[in-house]
Amino acid sequence: MPLATVHSRARLGVDAPLVTIEVHLSAGLPAFNIVGLPEATVREAKDRVRSALINSHFTFPVSRITVNLAPADLPKEGGRFDLPIAIGILVASGQLQQRETESYEFIGELGLSGELRTVNAALPTALATADASRQLVLPSGSASLAELLPPDTLQEATDLLGVVAFLKGQQSLGAPTGAADTRPAAYPDMRDVRGQLLAKRGLEIAAAGFHSLLFSGPPGTGKTLLASRLPGILPPPTEQECREIAIVQSIVGQPLQLQRPFRNPHHTASAAALVGGGSSPRPGEISLAHRGVLFLDELPEYPRKVLEVLREPIESGEVVISRARHQLRFPARFALVAAMNPCPCGFDGDPQKACRCTPDQILRYRSRVSGPLLDRIDLRLRLNRMAAGELQDSPEGEPSDAIRARVSAAHQRQLNRQGCSNALLDAGQLSRFCPLDTEGKAFIRDIEARINLSARGQHRLIKTARTIADLESSNDICLKHLREAALYRGEP
Numbered sequence: 001m002p003l004a005t006v007h008s009r010a011r012l013g014v015d016a017p018l019v020t021i022e023v024h025l026s027a028g029l030p031a032f033n034i035v036g037l038p039e040a041t042v043r044e045a046k047d048r049v050r051s052a053l054i055n056s057h058f059t060f061p062v063s064r065i066t067v068n069l070a071p072a073d074l075p076k077e078g079g080r081f082d083l084p085i086a087i088g089i090l091v092a093s094g095q096l097q098q099r100e101t102e103s104y105e106f107i108g109e110l111g112l113s114g115e116l117r118t119v120n121a122a123l124p125t126a127l128a129t130a131d132a133s134r135q136l137v138l139p140s141g142s143a144s145l146a147e148l149l150p151p152d153t154l155q156e157a158t159d160l161l162g163v164v165a166f167l168k169g170q171q172s173l174g175a176p177t178g179a180a181d182t183r184p185a186a187y188p189d190m191r192d193v194r195g196q197l198l199a200k201r202g203l204e205i206a207a208a209g210f211h212s213l214l215f216s217g218p219p220g221t222g223k224t225l226l227a228s229r230l231p232g233i234l235p236p237p238t239e240q241e242c243r244e245i246a247i248v249q250s251i252v253g254q255p256l257q258l259q260r261p262f263r264n265p266h267h268t269a270s271a272a273a274l275v276g277g278g279s280s281p282r283p284g285e286i287s288l289a290h291r292g293v294l295f296l297d298e299l300p301e302y303p304r305k306v307l308e309v310l311r312e313p314i315e316s317g318e319v320v321i322s323r324a325r326h327q328l329r330f331p332a333r334f335a336l337v338a339a340m341n342p343c344p345c346g347f348d349g350d351p352q353k354a355c356r357c358t359p360d361q362i363l364r365y366r367s368r369v370s371g372p373l374l375d376r377i378d379l380r381l382r383l384n385r386m387a388a389g390e391l392q393d394s395p396e397g398e399p400s401d402a403i404r405a406r407v408s409a410a411h412q413r414q415l416n417r418q419g420c421s422n423a424l425l426d427a428g429q430l431s432r433f434c435p436l437d438t439e440g441k442a443f444i445r446d447i448e449a450r451i452n453l454s455a456r457g458q459h460r461l462i463k464t465a466r467t468i469a470d471l472e473s474s475n476d477i478c479l480k481h482l483r484e485a486a487l488y489r490g491e492p
Contacts, residue, residue, distance in 0.1 A: 002026065004091035004098060007105040007134065009083040009125040010076055013281070013321075013328035014247050016121065016128040020070045021081065023088035028064040036069030039077045039280075048079070048110045049086045056114035056161045061093040075326070077280055079109030080119040083137070086110060086160055087167075100167045103128045108139045112286075114160040116140070123250035126154060127243075137163055137173070148243050187232030187262075188225075190403055194394035195386050196222050202304040202381045202488050204403055207233045208410040209467030210421035211460075212314065212336040212376065214299070217383030218350045223339035226383075227295050230337055231262045232400040234483070235408040241291045244331055248283055248290050257383075259294035263334075267301040271309045281321045281328045284315050299340040300368040307373055310336070314376045317424070333424070336377065340369070352385055378423065378460045381489040410470040422463045422470070430459055434466045439479050447486060461485050 002025040009016040032046040046067075053060045056267050066474055067085055069076050084106040090096040107125055109117040116139035129136040130153040140156040155173040157163045165171045193200060197214065203226055206213040215223040215228075237245060242258045249256050265273065265285045276284035286294055296302065298358045317333040342348040343362045348355040357365070374380070386394075425433065436444065444461070447453050453461070464485035465477050476482070 002092055004088045004173065006088040006091065006101055008081055008085045008107055009105060009128055010074055011078065011080070011121040011124070011251070012074070012326065013330055014124055014251065015329075017074060018077065018128070018132070019074070019081070021084045021088050022068040022087070023071060023092040024066045024068075025061055025092045026064045026066070030062050030064065032065045032067075032077065034067045034069065036067075036072045037075050038069060038081075039075065040078045041078055042069070042081055045079065045082050045085055045110075048082050048090065048112060051112040052082070052110040052114040052160055053086055053089065055112060056159070056164075058090060058095055058160075058164075059093065065089065065092075078119060079117070080107040080125075081114065083108035083139075083160070083163065084108035085262065087163070092202065096167060101132055103130075104137050104167070105134050106137045106163075108137075108157075110160060116157055116159055116163075120253040121200050121251045123148075123247050123256075126144065127247075137166075146433055148239070148246065150238050174421055175412075190229050190233060191397045192399040193222060193225060193397045194391055196226065196383060199226055199381055199383050200397070202379050203230055204233065204333065204407060205269040205464065205467055205471065205488065206230065206379055207235075207403075207423075208407045208424040209414070209463065210335050211378035211380075211467065212423070213338070213379045213381070213462060214374070214377045215337075215339045215381055215383055216342055218353070218385055219341060219346045221383040221385055222276055223383055227293075227297070227337045227339055228262070228264075230295075230335070231260050231293050233403045233407050234260050234335075235404065235411040236260075245291050248287055248331065252283060252288065254288075256405065259292075261289050262295065263289040263292070264295045264297065267296075267298050269302070271303075271306045274306060275309050275313065275319050275332075276330055277320070277321055281323065284319070284328045286310065286320060286332040286334055287330040290331045291333060292335070294334045294336050296336070296338040299338040300365055302368075304368050304370065305400065307369060311373055311376060316329065335423075338377070342366075342382075348380070350385055375454055375456055376460075381488060406471060409473075410467065413470045413473070414467075422467045425463055425466075427459065430462060434462050434477060436462070436477060436482075439480055440477060443479060443482050443486075457489070461489055462489060 006021045006022045008019045008021055010019045034043055050060055087106055091098050097308055107119055109119055111117060118139045118141045122138055126149055130150050135155055137155045140158050157173050166173045167182055217223060237260055246256050263285045274284045274286055276282055276287055313332040319330045319332045321328045343357040344365050345356045347353045348362055356470050418429055444458055465481040468481040468484055469477050
């Protein structure tokens, strides 16, 4: 038949919209045209497809070939459409039957010899194909998360000849052989941290409720040491969280790992590097930290306009990147951990070393972190220098495994009660799951009156108190929980 239809998927953020590839052979001078908003890599597919078909011993039709990638207003990029275009040409030229391709979707880049090469963002495509009740044919090595997909939804192939033989029923394709890295991550252990009991308590609360955290203190007090150990005490990700983590990793072509990510961008990172973007938008650091930890060391050293882009994702849990033709949404539900010095020299308030900064210098330094951003940080802790000899005399800290057991139990209480971490509660859920008694309400009113605590600050304080109560297996938020939460926010 001179007209063929083959299904594939485009890449649009974390989504994989359906692309229908229509191939038409007509009389006229031989030509090969691809339409439907293809970018340069897709337009170059005609040369790869022609060579792959010829070198795989198929007949390349000597006619006018028109390939339409529908819908026409959806941008198409990458080499993922090589395989479905080749299959469409074989169907249109009668070398394959249309009925043999109807239950499949195809993605894959073709080499000139006909071999198939892996493409990024295979996992979102596989999930969307499974939802459409079709099987996905893709290159070997692209399906490394088959355990998160329904059975018998993926078919891996090494070359174009094997795909055609499979469609004709002449041979079977191999089951997905790749596997995600499920080994426990080798995070640093909390047993290495000596002293700093208040900071370790704050870190445990942050892990249990997925709260944001800011460490402030002189150099050498253990801010970075503590922050790097937060992933090791977080509860293991759920199956749904593993899928979300893997989707982002698949988009950027990272090795797939089923652990909570830990991202530590340098303070010279741009706003686009943090939130994502580019001519072909890609996830940024905050999306790569989805369901894990984003650590910003030396927080005031980041340009202020870079820090301000974090405000909306902290609240919404996603990044929206707008372009002229479309909007892309990337997930960004992360636990923010930041560290900073109290002043440019680092020793403001240090009893052991005098600060050399003027009040104006200190004010300018601290104002690099805006009030609205600070208001979105649940726990703000000051770390002090340890007394002489305290480091050597302090016993070894509690191991991460013991802390993670308490954190996981508190996290499970939250999931059983409300289905999410306490930090993710919205205003309606807060009223339902975090009610305060008369004494607790009076405490909140007193703090609000004395320090002008914002409505957001009140909500975050109550969420933190709810997490402290969960760590104690308490069904109610008591006054002591609110007092401790206020202490960690920097309020009296």
